[in-house]
Amino acid sequence: METFPQGDIIRQELTICDIKNISSDSKLFIFALPSPEHIVGLKPGQHIGIKALVHNAKYPDGKEVKRKYTPTSKIDARGTFEIPIKIYFPTETFPGGQLTMHLNTLVAGSKVSILGPIGKFIYEGNGICYFKKQGQTRTFKKFGFIAGGSGITPCFQYIQYIIDHNEDIELSLIYANKSEGDIWLRNQLDEYSSKNKLKLLYTLNHPPENWSHGTGNVSQDMITTVMPSLGDDTCIFFCGPSPMNQMLRQLLPSLGYTTYIKF
Numbered sequence: 001m002e003t004f005p006q007g008d009i010i011r012q013e014l015t016i017c018d019i020k021n022i023s024s025d026s027k028l029f030i031f032a033l034p035s036p037e038h039i040v041g042l043k044p045g046q047h048i049g050i051k052a053l054v055h056n057a058k059y060p061d062g063k064e065v066k067r068k069y070t071p072t073s074k075i076d077a078r079g080t081f082e083i084p085i086k087i088y089f090p091t092e093t094f095p096g097g098q099l100t101m102h103l104n105t106l107v108a109g110s111k112v113s114i115l116g117p118i119g120k121f122i123y124e125g126n127g128i129c130y131f132k133k134q135g136q137t138r139t140f141k142k143f144g145f146i147a148g149g150s151g152i153t154p155c156f157q158y159i160q161y162i163i164d165h166n167e168d169i170e171l172s173l174i175y176a177n178k179s180e181g182d183i184w185l186r187n188q189l190d191e192y193s194s195k196n197k198l199k200l201l202y203t204l205n206h207p208p209e210n211w212s213h214g215t216g217n218v219s220q221d222m223i224t225t226v227m228p229s230l231g232d233d234t235c236i237f238f239c240g241p242s243p244m245n246q247m248l249r250q251l252l253p254s255l256g257y258t259t260y261i262k263f
Contacts, residue, residue: 001034001035001037001038001039002038002039002040002041003033003034003038003039003040003041003116004040004041004042004048004116004117005041005117006041006043006117009049009115009116009117009118010115010116011051011113011114011115012034012113012114012115012116013111013112013113013114014031014032014033014034014111014112014114015031015032015109015110015111015112016029016030016031016032016106016107016108016109016110016111016112017030017031017032017080017108018030018108019106019107019108022084022184023181023182024181025086025087025088025089026084026085026086026087026150026182026184027084027085027087027103027104028082028083028084028085029082029083029084029085029103030080030081030082031080031081031082031083031112031114032079032080033078033079033080033081035079036078036079037078037079038078038079039075039076039077039078040071040073040075040077040081040116041116041117042071042075042116042117042119043075043117043119043122043123043124044075044122044123044157044158044161044162045119045120045121045122045123045129045154045157045158045263046116046117046118046119046122047068047069047070047071047116047117047118047119047154048068048069048070048071048083048114048115048116048117048118049066049067049068049069049114049115049116049118050066050067050068050069050099050103050112050113050114050115051064051065051066051113051114051115052064052065052066052099052102052103052112052113053065054098054099054101054102056095056098056101058095063098065098065099065102066099066115067099067100068118069083069085069153070083070153070154070156070157070263071083071153071157072084072153072156072157072160072184072185074160074164075157075161083153084150084153084184084185085100085103085150086100086149086150087100087101087103087104088100088101089101119132120132120133121237121261121263123158123161124137125161125165125167126139126167126169127139127140127141127167127169127233129235138235138259139233140169140233140234140235140259141168141169141170141233141234142169142170142172142228142229142231142233142234142235143158143162143169143170143171143172143228143234143235143236143237144172144173144226144227144228144234144235144236144237145158145159145171145172145173145174145236145237145238146173146174146176146218146223146227146236146237146238146239146240146244146248147173147174147175147176147238147239147240148175148176148177148218148239148240148241148244149176149177149178149182149240149241150184151238151239151240151241151263152175152184152185152239153184153239154237154239154263155173155175155237155239155263156184156185156188156189158237159171159173159189159192159198160188163192163197163198170199170228171192171197171198171199172198172199172200172226172227172228173189173198173199173200173201173226174201174203174214174218174222174223174226174227175189175200175201175202175203176202176203176204176205176214176217176218176240176244177202177203177204177205178204178205178206179204179205179206179207180204180207180208180211183202199226200226201213201214201222201225201226202214203215203216203217203218203222205217217244217247218244218247218248220251220255223251223252223255224255227257230255230256230257230258232258232259234257234259235259235260235261236252236257236259236260236261237260237261237262237263238252238260238261238262238263239262239263245262248260248262249262
């Protein structure tokens with residue numbers, strides 16, 4: 001049974017069954033589905049929306065806030081699903097993330113309003129992508145992913161599905177973060193890489209000593225070294241901070257890539 005069947009977006013009230021710390025500013029939220037036999041019902045490329053009435057100094061009577069997140073648990077996992085979420089804490093120049101600060105106050109047993117399925121680039125399997133806005137389907141043999149921070153989640157959703165289903169698709173990933181402790185899903189990504197199922201490069205702004213991967217922001221050299229070769233059967237997906245996304249919108253076509261998509 002699907003919690004969010006394909007078709008119109010629906011709303012479900014789901015319960016948090018556990019919360020685990022990933023890092024100093026990130027948590028893994030585990031939600032219970034309506035029954036142990038339910039699956040989420042999303043396809044790779046789809047995500048959910050979390051909606052809440054948030055109260056703060058600016059909106060003492062409350063403001064409805066919605067943000068989109070991508071589960072990283074397996075598509076066919078039954079009974080629960082997982083979403084890693086970065087908590088945007090206040091700083092001297094930033095008041096904090098309205099929704100994530102609210103989520104940070106929740107505990108196991110809290111109910112959350114969730115919407116789905118949401119998404120414009122739906123993966124049907126075996127290299128077939130459905131571009132919902134254009135109403136078009138295309139088939140690819142090579143996928144490249146460029147992720148920054150929490151932008152890894154939609155990329156991982158594709159990668160995990162393709163590898164789990166033993167599809168004959170070439171996969172490459174560049175994953176940028178500030179520090180080594182910020183890398184999400186590292187155990188799974190390293191396992192895929194060690195089995196030669198994923199060409200992988202991490203890059204860090206503040207790498208530790210003896211760091212063997214990349215250093216600094218995503219660069220042209222990284223892309224030409226790690227991303228798949230040019231061709232009509234290649235698609236590059238990217239998701240990360242706005243400056244990275246803006247840079248890639250200019251750099252990728254200049255390198256000859258013709259199909260590149262921001263999640």
